Each structure stands twice: as structure tokens, then as C-alpha cells.
Amino acid sequence: MSPSEVFSCKYQSLSMNPAVKRRAQQDTQSSNNNQRIIATLLSLIPDREQKIQLVDIPTISVGRSRSCNIVLSEPDISTIHAELYTIEVQINGFKRKMINITDKSRNGTFVNGDRLIRKDYVLKNGDKIVFGKSCSYLFKYATLTENGLSQTTATQISQTTQNSDYDGVFRKPLFSSQNTTKKLSRTREQPRSFFDKYLAGKELGTGHYAIVKEARNKETGETVAVKIFHPQQNDDDKRTKKFTEETKILLSIQHPNIVKLIDRFVEPVSKTQIQTYLVLEKINDGELFERIVRKNNLREDETKALFRQLLNGLKYLHSRNIIHRDIKPENILLSISKRRSPEEIALGPWDDDELDIQVKIADFGLAKFTGEMKFTNTLCGTPSYVAPEVLVKTGYTSRVDMWSAGVLLYVCLCGFPPFSEQLAPPSMKEQILQGKFAFYSPYWDNIDDSVLHLISNLLVVNPASRFSVNDALTHPWFTSNNAEVTMGNERRSQLEPGRLPKTFSELSNLQK
Structure with a gap:
């Protein structure tokens, strides 16, 4: 018709x-x-x-x-x-x-x-x-x-200007027909929405603020991941403009240890609500979280190789004034290359069937998409990685990422977090605010004192005294295989009866 x-x-x-x-x-x-x-x-x-x-x-x-x-x-x-x-x-x-x-x-x-x-x-x-x-x-x-x-419409108008005998409804266009054909030849298609360019598929995961789906680029066939945020009110032009500007920065990020943000779309849900779609490269080999749960804890050489990549990604973000704000094993993805034959030599301290592993930081700059208040509330749902200054809402810098990285390093090596309700009293919040943690025996007995020193300088309550990303990357744990750093015994302690930490996976389930 x-x-x-x-x-x-x-x-x-x-x-x-x-x-x-x-x-x-x-x-x-x-x-x-x-x-x-x-x-x-x-x-x-x-x-x-x-x-x-x-x-x-x-x-x-x-x-x-x-x-x-x-x-x-x-x-x-x-x-x-x-x-x-x-x-x-x-x-x-x-x-x-x-x-x-x-x-x-x-x-x-x-x-x-x-x-x-x-x-x-x-x-x-x-x-x-x-x-x-x-x-x-x-x-x-x-x-x-x-x-x-x-x-x-453009095609019909073009036909009208070329055929004076045309008797259709577009015979008299509103704008001048002079040079119309020339103008139309220079037109370009504008992407309308996510649904013009991508076909959404199965759900990959869900969270407090978004769901993640697989999607396919209709033109190239490339498989991607799309993070679909829950609807928000579209009543703040200033905030919308700021969001657009910040997204342009994130779209420019190119680093091998950061999940690439390919595109973003804002879709109307109703006259008053919008929904943000972030299109990301799809990483198929799972989260660091899953690797820790499967192994209970990671070897020290394996942890060092993974953690160095994490710090390199954070250094890139911090150099561009981007704070991640939610470093935890669920947000560290792994791209794993499998060995195809016994003759292939592994490129790192990986498992027997693995040739190489590349760390990919996901969900960077998340607060830019969810809003400060909403984001802070979300963090409180899994607070064991949160820096003290975030809990007291005193304002914070990129050093919040270094605290979270310290917690993650601790978890990788022993299999459970340094702060949890299972270690109360005091409460987990107070443990974090006081920087109260220990390297429990026997879990840390065979781990180099150098990494204990690194963790102790990351889990510092005062952010001004906390290691920066450059401090961490130049730490002796990375620069020497047999570095000896005097730790003292104040952090080492025998577990009291009934205080045995649960495994990382059990603690994580309890905290959800």
C-alpha cells in the first residue's frame, strides 16, 4: 500500500x-x-x-x-x-x-x-x-x-525532478527542486539505533544495573556483547550531554588489557525513559572469578603474570583520568589461547593446555553510565573490594582502584578475601575502615614475603600513602624473582578456633 x-x-x-x-x-x-x-x-x-x-x-x-x-x-x-x-x-x-x-x-x-x-x-x-x-x-x-x-521519500522526489510528466503525490516538494539530484547524491545513511546495526541474541548474564546479551553485527557477522542498562529518566539535558562527551572518551580507548567499547546507543523506552546500550568485544573464556573458584587459589607465578597485565590496563586508564571503581574478579575477563600441539611452548606460567592468557578489564568507567549515587549503592552490594574512602563518601581518586587491586591480589593467592563478615568481629565495614587484615597461616606460609609487602602497601586506609599503579608495577615482586623484603610478623597470625576462613566461592555466595 x-x-x-x-x-x-x-x-x-x-x-x-x-x-x-x-x-x-x-x-x-x-x-x-x-x-x-x-x-x-x-x-x-x-x-x-x-x-x-x-x-x-x-x-x-x-x-x-x-x-x-x-x-x-x-x-x-x-x-x-x-x-x-x-x-x-x-x-x-x-x-x-x-x-x-x-x-x-x-x-x-x-x-x-x-x-x-x-x-x-x-x-x-x-x-x-x-x-x-x-x-x-x-x-x-x-x-x-x-x-x-x-x-x-528522497528517491520519489528525485524521480519527480527528473520526469516532468510524473503525476504522483510528490510532484510538488516543499523545498526547492533546484539541484535536488546533486544534493541527494551526497546523502548518507545515518545509523538509527542499536537495532539497525545489530541483532540481539541469547542472554549472557544479568546484574543490578544491566543485562548482557550476545549480539551479531548485521553487516559483518561479528559476534559482540551488548550491555543493556535498565531504563533511566530522560529529563536532564545537561547530564545527557555530559554522558555523550564521556562516552566519546571511552570509545577512543585502545589497550590490549581492556575490553574494547565498540559502540554505544541510547534507545527510547517511552516518552520519558531511555535505555543505554554499550556494544563491547566479546571475550569467550570466562572471568578470573571462575578460575579462582575452580582452582581454589592461583599459583604465585600465575598470579604475578595476570596481575602485571591488570596493572598495565589500570595504568592506561589512570593516565586518561578514568577510574574503574569496581575492580573485582568478576570484572576481569580472560582471553585464553589453547595449545594445539605438545610442541608449542607456553608463553607464560599457564596450565598445561594453555598457550597464553590475556587479561581484559571489563566495565571500566562504569559510574559514567549509571550515575554516581546509583553506582555507589551498587558497590555496597559486594563491599569486600571497596576502598574505605568510598564507604565514607569523602570523595576519591584513582587510588580506589589500587585498594581493590590489593584485595584481588590477596584473593588470587589464598582463595578468600581479606575482609568479610566471616572474620567478624569487627564487622566487615569496620575491618575495611580500619584496614584490619592478616596473612593467615598456613595459607600464606609458602608465599614470598615480597608480595605480602606489596599487598600491605595497597591496603592502606589513607589513599595518599597507598601505592599508585606505578609504585605497584615497579615493586620488587615484579622486578626480581627472589626479592627479599622485610615484612615483620605483625600481619602473620595463627587462626583462632572457629575463625577459619571459608573458600572464596563460599564467601562470594554469602555476600551476594
């Missing part, structure tokens, strides 16, 4: 009258000269091909009534079954026209298999809409060009 058909339904029964027919064409021409095509409904019913193009008007009605813009004659369609109305939202720096759908029927309107209950649902590319039980359509936005026209 062409644009003229969409808006001439009320004239259909009188179309044999030449005068009425001319009036219908004039009305339709006037309407379409002022409105562009912004979306299409493509019928999914076999043997019933139908293409309904939706133009930019405030409301498009769907139903059995002949007064509706789109007339559907099936018996389970209500008089006015649904309404589509146009809203304007800002996505990726462009103001875009999008379509909200509301259900007005008895038998229901379904989007992607779910009955439409909310009054405010913004349609996305690829949505499947079913009116009643049988009228099934695929929804797709028109591709916009640089001048703001849909590709379909």
Missing part, C-alpha cells in the same frame, strides 16, 4: 466519482508534501503481501472503521484497534521521529509475542506486531538521509 492509499481509505467507496477522486488525490498530495515517510509495516501473512508506509502525522489509527487511517477487515479487529502516534526523541545526537503504539482493542495488540499492556511503548526496528489474532506485521523505520528525508 502506497502513502496515498494509507490516507485515502475514507474515499475508497467513492473512488469512481471523478470529482471525489480528484479531491482525494489533492488531499493526499497536500498531506504527503508536508510529511515524510518514517516507517513501514510489512505483512507477514503468507500469500498476502502488503506494505504500509507510515508518514509523519500526529496519530495513525488502525481498525475496522472506514474512518481509520489503516483499515483491517478481519472479524477479530476492533473498530479502533490501536493507535500509532509520532514522538520526537534525541538519539546519538540526532533528533529522530519515532512511533509509540497503544492498544485500544478487546482482542489485544501483541508486540514480539507479548500483549501490549503499557500505555507507552516505543516501537523498535524489527518488532513484530500482531493485531488481534491474524494481522501480523514486521515494523521497520525508514532509513534517514543527511537532509532528514526518508530514503523512500
